Amino acid sequence: MAKPQDCGNCKKPATIHLTQIINNQIKKLDFCDDCPHQKGVTDPEGFSLAELLANGPGATEDQTTDSTNSCPSCGFTTVEFKKTGQFGCPECYETFRDTIGPMLEGMHRGQTHAGRVPQRMLTRVNRRREIERLSRSLDEAVTEERFEDAARYRDELKQLNETLAGDSKESEENADK
Amino acid sequence: MQIRPILEAETELTDRSHAPESVVLSTRVRLARNIDETPFPSRANKSQRREILARCQDAIAGLKMMQKGSVLEMQNLSDPEKQVLVERHLISRELSNDKGESGVIVSRDQSCAIMINEEDHLRIQVLRAGYNFKGAWKVIDRIDTGLEDKLDFAFSPEWGFLTACPTNLGTALRASVMLHLPGLVMASQMEKVVRAVNQMGIAVRGLYGEGTDASGSIFQISNQQTLGESEQDIIKRLTGVLDTVIEQEQNARQKLLENAAPKVLDKIGRAFGALQNGHLLSSAEAMNLLSLIRLGVDFGLLPENERRSVDKFFMTTQPGHIQIISQGDLENSDQRDVERARVLREHFRGLAPLDFDTLEKT
Numbered sequence: 434m435a436k437p438q439d440c441g442n443c444k445k446p447a448t449i450h451l452t453q454i455i456n457n458q459i460k461k462l463d464f465c466d467d468c469p470h471q472k473g474v475t476d477p478e479g480f481s482l483a484e485l486l487a488n489g490p491g492a493t494e495d496q497t498t499d500s501t502n503s504c505p506s507c508g509f510t511t512v513e514f515k516k517t518g519q520f521g522c523p524e525c526y527e528t529f530r531d532t533i534g535p536m537l538e539g540m541h542r543g544q545t546h547a548g549r550v551p552q553r554m555l556t557r558v559n560r561r562r563e564i565e566r567l568s569r570s571l572d573e574a575v576t577e578e579r580f581e582d583a584a585r586y587r588d589e590l591k592q593l594n595e596t597l598a599g600d601s602k603e604s605e606e607n608a609d610k
Numbered sequence: 611m612q613i614r615p616i617l618e619a620e621t622e623l624t625d626r627s628h629a630p631e632s633v634v635l636s637t638r639v640r641l642a643r644n645i646d647e648t649p650f651p652s653r654a655n656k657s658q659r660r661e662i663l664a665r666c667q668d669a670i671a672g673l674k675m676m677q678k679g680s681v682l683e684m685q686n687l688s689d690p691e692k693q694v695l696v697e698r699h700l701i702s703r704e705l706s707n708d709k710g711e712s713g714v715i716v717s718r719d720q721s722c723a724i725m726i727n728e729e730d731h732l733r734i735q736v737l738r739a740g741y742n743f744k745g746a747w748k749v750i751d752r753i754d755t756g757l758e759d760k761l762d763f764a765f766s767p768e769w770g771f772l773t774a775c776p777t778n779l780g781t782a783l784r785a786s787v788m789l790h791l792p793g794l795v796m797a798s799q800m801e802k803v804v805r806a807v808n809q810m811g812i813a814v815r816g817l818y819g820e821g822t823d824a825s826g827s828i829f830q831i832s833n834q835q836t837l838g839e840s841e842q843d844i845i846k847r848l849t850g851v852l853d854t855v856i857e858q859e860q861n862a863r864q865k866l867l868e869n870a871a872p873k874v875l876d877k878i879g880r881a882f883g884a885l886q887n888g889h890l891l892s893s894a895e896a897m898n899l900l901s902l903i904r905l906g907v908d909f910g911l912l913p914e915n916e917r918r919s920v921d922k923f924f925m926t927t928q929p930g931h932i933q934i935i936s937q938g939d940l941e942n943s944d945q946r947d948v949e950r951a952r953v954l955r956e957h958f959r960g961l962a963p964l965d966f967d968t969l970e971k972t
Contacts, residue, residue: 509653
């Protein structure tokens with residue numbers, strides 16, 4: 434059977450085809466890439482397509498979704514998440530924050546981390562980010578001939594680099610134990 | 611063949627000096643870790659996956675515990691070789707189906723296996739023979755800390771370690787124990803146990819075969835939830851449930867001996883006979899026979915050291931192992947069944963008859 438060529442919502446070419454059987458009734462839906470987001474697929478409460486289909490095509494103009502339909506870091510969409518149950522990259526957790534919150538409620542014992550915190554790693558990453566920030570400021574100061582600022586940034590950088598070197602030496606000693 | 615060292619090595623599970631326990635076969639802990647600012651494996655492209663693989667292999671190579679281990683990449687392994695790794699629980703079935711840019715590093719004694727580019731960038735697993743969360747945790751924590759010094763993990767103060775699937779979020783810890791529960795299975799109490807345990811947020815699954823009809827009566831019990839509790843609390847809660855299940859199993863066995871001794875002893879006796887004389891044994895049948903022999907050891911019908919042989923056969927009579935160890939072309943399962951029966955016959959013919967008198971004495 435040939436699939437309809439047009440999106441049931443906006444008449445653009447359909448690329449997503451959904452078929453689901455509920456109470457012995459076959460329901461089919463065809464969407465373009467953009468429309469499922471406006472049809473409640475990204476509804477943070479919903480996890481199954483049944484909820485989407487219960488509304489029927491065009492039954493609702495419900496704009497429950499926010500503008501974050503895809504992850505700026507990896508391009509992942511909530512539609513893909515509902516299909517696979519997995520995210521695309523670590524940043525997705527921030528992107529889809531509104532979807533994740535309610536979902537975790539039924540899934541885990543709590544909604545905030547109560548376990549181990551990798552403190553050494555976090556310190557290292559924060560220092561490195563600080564170094565990157567200072568380096569940029571230093572470059573800017575030099576370009577703009579603000580030499581007093583530049584000197585201050587250079588001193589701060591030097592100090593940070595020394596602590597970082599000290600840290601990695603310490604971690605190597607730990608690894609040898 | 612790359613996995614030969616793995617087949618020949620003395621391992622934590624099969625060669626450990628202390629005697630295997632009667633109910634708990636082994637303890638496992640697993641941590642999932644991902645590298646920050648990098649797509650998860652299913653989303654990463656080929657070159658990103660290759661880079662992740664190289665970075666992780668590099669970081670793992672620096673760990674003392676992984677020295678002289680086996681570094682294996684999925685694309686270089688044959689299907690039977692991958693099958694052997696699955697049967698040893700060193701890789702998941704998902705990873706064995708993966709063709710490129712993924713792999714595993716297995717420590718020399720096979721007590722530690724680190725999968726790269728499975729569902730998450732890193733899946734670290736540590737195994738201990740018997741019931742030993744303390745020992746397993748100590749090792750995995752050291753590995754985790756060692757890797758943390760070399761890799762930037764994806765971590766959020768609010769949600770903990772970030773994983774591809776939100777079901778692993780937080781501690782990303784899966785703690786599990788493999789249990790031999792023939793008493794509960796024979797007493798038809800397994801379904802009740804599974805229901806009760808599930809209500810505590812703890813999962814039970816048959817390790818071989820499906821559902822509560824697990825062949826060999828071997829079950830894996832593990833935590834399902836990873837967020838909102840500390841690692842220690844997860845293990846503590848799981849341990850509480852496990853202690854109850856172990857006690858229930860001991861009670862079920864005791865009741866079987868009190869109320870249905872001839873039935874149970876008949877089963878064990880026939881299993882011994884089939885292993886000594888059988889010429890065609892499927893892997894499911896072999897598992898069930900071996901399970902009865904293990905129960906026989908627990909009842910004192912066979913010498914204590916046979917428990918170790920049974921545990922070894924649980925692993926080495928699986929299809930992939932039979933195929934590789936026999937070095938023949940055992941592509942069809944009938945040939946494997948012949949070979950499996952031969953290996954088992956050889957061992958069990960060398961044993962003294964079952965000592966049923968010990969039971970009457972006690």
